[in-house]
Amino acid sequence: MSSNAFRRMCTVFALGAAVAVSSTAAAAEWGTVKGKFVFKGDVKPEKIVPNKDTEYCSKHELVDESVVVGDGGELANVFVYLNPGRGKKLEVHPDVKPADKPLVLDNHGCRFEPHAMTVWTADKFEIRNSDEGIGHNTNASMLFANPKFNEQVTNGAPILKQFTKSESYPSKVACNVHPWMNAYVLIRDNPYMAVSAADGTFEIKNVPAGKHDFAFWHEAKGNLKDLKVGKDKADRKGQLAIDVPAGKTVDLGVIEITPALLGK
Amino acid sequence: MRRRAAGRLIAVVAEATQYIQRHQNNSTIPDRAMKLTSRYSVLFTAATALVALVGCEQAPAPRFHLNPVVMVSNEISPEYQQEVANVLAAMFGTPDAPYALPESGLNQQRLTLAAGAAWSDKQGVDRGLYRKHCVHCHGINGDGRGPTARFLNPYPRDYRQGVFKFKTTFNPAKPTDADLRRVLNNGVPGTSMPSFSLLTESEVDALLEYVKYLSIRGEMETKLAQYVYDELGEAEKEDENGNPVLDEDGNPVMERPPFDPATNPEQGEVVKEILTEVMAPWQEASDQVIVPAEDGIPEDNRTPEEIGESVAKGRELFYGTKANCFTCHGPTGLGDGQQNDYDIWSKEQKAFQDATAQLQESIVSQQKEIARLGREGKETDEEEAKLAADEATLALRQPVAHSFYPIRNAIPRNLRKGVYRGGRRRLDLYCRVSAGIAGTPMPGVGAAAPGAQGTLSDEEIWNVVDYVLNLPYEPASNPQPALPWNSDQIAN
Numbered sequence A: 001m002s003s004n005a006f007r008r009m010c011t012v013f014a015l016g017a018a019v020a021v022s023s024t025a026a027a028a029e030w031g032t033v034k035g036k037f038v039f040k041g042d043v044k045p046e047k048i049v050p051n052k053d054t055e056y057c058s059k060h061e062l063v064d065e066s067v068v069v070g071d072g073g074e075l076a077n078v079f080v081y082l083n084p085g086r087g088k089k090l091e092v093h094p095d096v097k098p099a100d101k102p103l104v105l106d107n108h109g110c111r112f113e114p115h116a117m118t119v120w121t122a123d124k125f126e127i128r129n130s131d132e133g134i135g136h137n138t139n140a141s142m143l144f145a146n147p148k149f150n151e152q153v154t155n156g157a158p159i160l161k162q163f164t165k166s167e168s169y170p171s172k173v174a175c176n177v178h179p180w181m182n183a184y185v186l187i188r189d190n191p192y193m194a195v196s197a198a199d200g201t202f203e204i205k206n207v208p209a210g211k212h213d214f215a216f217w218h219e220a221k222g223n224l225k226d227l228k229v230g231k232d233k234a235d236r237k238g239q240l241a242i243d244v245p246a247g248k249t250v251d252l253g254v255i256e257i258t259p260a261l262l263g264k
Numbered sequence B: 001m002r003r004r005a006a007g008r009l010i011a012v013v014a015e016a017t018q019y020i021q022r023h024q025n026n027s028t029i030p031d032r033a034m035k036l037t038s039r040y041s042v043l044f045t046a047a048t049a050l051v052a053l054v055g056c057e058q059a060p061a062p063r064f065h066l067n068p069v070v071m072v073s074n075e076i077s078p079e080y081q082q083e084v085a086n087v088l089a090a091m092f093g094t095p096d097a098p099y100a101l102p103e104s105g106l107n108q109q110r111l112t113l114a115a116g117a118a119w120s121d122k123q124g125v126d127r128g129l130y131r132k133h134c135v136h137c138h139g140i141n142g143d144g145r146g147p148t149a150r151f152l153n154p155y156p157r158d159y160r161q162g163v164f165k166f167k168t169t170f171n172p173a174k175p176t177d178a179d180l181r182r183v184l185n186n187g188v189p190g191t192s193m194p195s196f197s198l199l200t201e202s203e204v205d206a207l208l209e210y211v212k213y214l215s216i217r218g219e220m221e222t223k224l225a226q227y228v229y230d231e232l233g234e235a236e237k238e239d240e241n242g243n244p245v246l247d248e249d250g251n252p253v254m255e256r257p258p259f260d261p262a263t264n265p266e267q268g269e270v271v272k273e274i275l276t277e278v279m280a281p282w283q284e285a286s287d288q289v290i291v292p293a294e295d296g297i298p299e300d301n302r303t304p305e306e307i308g309e310s311v312a313k314g315r316e317l318f319y320g321t322k323a324n325c326f327t328c329h330g331p332t333g334l335g336d337g338q339q340n341d342y343d344i345w346s347k348e349q350k351a352f353q354d355a356t357a358q359l360q361e362s363i364v365s366q367q368k369e370i371a372r373l374g375r376e377g378k379e380t381d382e383e384e385a386k387l388a389a390d391e392a393t394l395a396l397r398q399p400v401a402h403s404f405y406p407i408r409n410a411i412p413r414n415l416r417k418g419v420y421r422g423g424r425r426r427l428d429l430y431c432r433v434s435a436g437i438a439g440t441p442m443p444g445v446g447a448a449a450p451g452a453q454g455t456l457s458d459e460e461i462w463n464v465v466d467y468v469l470n471l472p473y474e475p476a477s478n479p480q481p482a483l484p485w486n487s488d489q490i491a492n
Helices: A002-021 A054-058 B001-024 B031-034 B068-075 B078-092 B108-114 B127-134 B177-186 B199-230 B265-288 B304-318 B325-329 B344-375 B381-402 B426-435 B458-473
Strands: A028-038 A077-084 A103-108 A111-113 A116-120 A127-131 A136-140 A149-153 A159-161 A171-174 A182-188 A193-195 A199-208 A210-218 A240-244 A249-257
Touching: A028 A240, A054 B381, A077 A182, A077 A199, A077 B381, A103 A116, A116 A193, A127 A149, A149 B108, A159 B177, A182 A193, A193 A199, A193 B177, A199 A210, A199 B001, B068 B108, B068 B344, B068 B381, B078 B265, B108 B127, B108 B199, B177 B199, B199 B265, B304 B325, B304 B458, B344 B381, B426 B458
Parallel strands: A028 A249, A103 A127, A116 A182
Antiparallel strands: A028 A199, A077 A193, A077 A210, A103 A111, A127 A159, A136 A149, A136 A171, A171 A182, A210 A240
16 A cells, blocks of 8 residues: 555544534534334233242242333333444433432332433443342443443442443443342433333423434333334334434323233 | 544544445446345455455455344445445454554554464464464354354354443453463463463463453444434435425435545544443553452461451351342352353343344234224224335344343352462452452452442451362351251252
8 A cells, every 4th residue: 555545544534433423513502303103912010930049039020030020011111212323422401300319229128219210421320239138249240332241239338339431321230149120221322311210200301402312222122123003113223313302391102012022 | 643643543544435335336246246145144254345445365255244243233234344344444444454543552563463364484483373272162253153163162252242240340340461361371270261371471461451352342343333323314305495305206315424534534433432432441441450358368377266256257248138149059169059140242142132032922913903993994004014124124134133042041050169360369369259250140248449348348258268268178067057948949
């Protein structure tokens, strides 16, 4: 390769970097996105029969939490989050502040509480063990951008973590002593994310106005490919471009989730 | 300096891609073969055309193969697979001619000594060390699938996740060179991994460099596939104003942006970033070494009483819920506690198999649903399209799911045998207990990172180490001070 061609390569590379930076435009206005997930099918949560700490854990009538549905089909634990694309940063509304206290993932009643949660990298994250006299470990070896960990957690001595990077997807967290225990934690470097509550609803406030890709994810399937949202359809990655007008709330209404969509 | 490095990377990728394109334009065998191979088999033949450059042996030169689990789970199309293979070839070369990309910090001389076919040069220097000593277990790709692998327990390590067990660093950190050297010198006692203490120092250095090379290459492959899935892929073509381009029937025209960092500077930048992400933990390994507090390290000249006291404290911790060792290692340390879990290598395969089985079940229920809708005289176009897509995915997944060796549980160590895979020095056991064993269910009880607070104090960890070292000599019938109340329910 001639030195000329080599220099050309370098120039091209420098241009590329400049383009990437300028695409983070300033946003001074904000909107809200909300909606509700409803599951169109039957689920019979499977009973879990503990094979460790059986006496204590059996008291808690544990069930498989991979699909949690309310009486009216309300689907909990669906993750919705804004995906600005690789390496792009988003502005944060001045009123949106990290939580005063660490967000808690508790080992409680031989399950994780909550089962699904979001953590902004500005937040602190704490792992507790409230099961008196029961030993738990918390294994996060499915983290990719942040350091993995697998630690013993004992009563009264919580583990404090601070993450620094966005994970692309919710990460599974497990307890190896009680292998039925798992939870999903979505770690992002922006606060634009939510998990649907027990009533199936979610709301993401103070989103920078404009068109953004939102990802829809559920643990039973991962990306909710081809999810129908109103008249639109999420792409093969379970993402949908949503226009968020300034000062407005985009209500996506009832989003129906079929068993096939969750791979059932 | 950094810019020049990036230029070099882009240049290398450009050269390789041009070479491959020339090769294909000539319509030589690889080209025709490419056309003939089915969607699925492309995966396993995703040849790096560069191989032909250096293949001077009679037998076809061994090639790197793409990781089928990574490619299929990320739904990487045959075209993108070829492009990922091209980029990997440009960055890492081939099993016969490995390339130490300057940014990777790998040592070219060592790689060259370790790679290629096994032979001795005129000076009597052994070449091709990896293929001579390691490949029949760890495989050409470092995937732990050499010809002997299937029959071994534990299976030889798949390096491609970049996770190592027996090291002196914190749980998520990479091993140091000294750690890998120790593993090569001592082997892994109690497994088929032999000791290579008879090799010269420079041979061991060459081999550990090659292990790192395969590991970094494997991590790179996974991250590139994730990038292709996340950021590239078939999309609706847009005109200059961002409006969809439509064909004659009014359907959006689709286009596939190629993965070609050589001609696409933005992609070149991303590839460089990913390499930096992969390399950083390797470069930082030596800052992540666990250093027990100087004043906490037990003296060599302890009296039997002092040792006995420490063992007693360690025993209490081992069978208590704070350290919680007994839940996995069992009420008498036989390793018969929680045996239902898996290590990360098995979990990856099990998750893949489970998802495949789930897809198969889903296809059956979709077929039933379509039949039902049909009976009711309803439209089923959409359902049938989804079914067809799922069936195509299943056809890709099944052969991969069936190619795995039987998946085994991660069984906690029987600590009564006194065989320690990661070494029997007290410091080795201190590191195992403090950091846990990366990639396996075994958690750490010490500080998780430099300066962090652990569940057990330094002194308590040394007590546990003393107890573990004493366990093989403790009569199994010895009454436990804290016998788990459910011990009768644990099979022996």
